Amino acid sequence: MAMPKSPSILASFRFAWQGVKHAFRTQRNFRVHAAVTALVVLAGLMFRLSWTEWAVIALTVAVVFQAELVNTALEAVVDHVSPDFHALAKVAKDCAAAAVLVVALGAVAVGVAIFLPRLLGG
Numbered sequence: 001m002a003m004p005k006s007p008s009i010l011a012s013f014r015f016a017w018q019g020v021k022h023a024f025r026t027q028r029n030f031r032v033h034a035a036v037t038a039l040v041v042l043a044g045l046m047f048r049l050s051w052t053e054w055a056v057i058a059l060t061v062a063v064v065f066q067a068e069l070v071n072t073a074l075e076a077v078v079d080h081v082s083p084d085f086h087a088l089a090k091v092a093k094d095c096a097a098a099a100v101l102v103v104a105l106g107a108v109a110v111g112v113a114i115f116l117p118r119l120l121g122g
Helices: 009-026 028-046 051-081 087-119
Strands: none
Touching: 009 028, 009 051, 028 051, 028 087, 051 087
């Protein structure tokens, strides 16, 4: 049986927020990303980032959270359709986790590019 369409835009936002809350409650790495984001925002305020730098930080943070949410969704679907171990299920989950890793490493590179010159006094 297909899931019914969302009755309204407001309901769609509520469903999306439920996904964020689920990820925050159940995914340690999502909470780690949230803590790092808080530190980055504090550092950005301390170093008085430019509007452009804030835009880059915001986009980077959004992509990291998006990757983590998609990883969480994919893991849930894989666990549902393949509750027992299956090599392809492992590949799917490992690749989704790798996607988060790649994005997170890119976020670190963005952070280094923005904050390192300030930390070095440049």
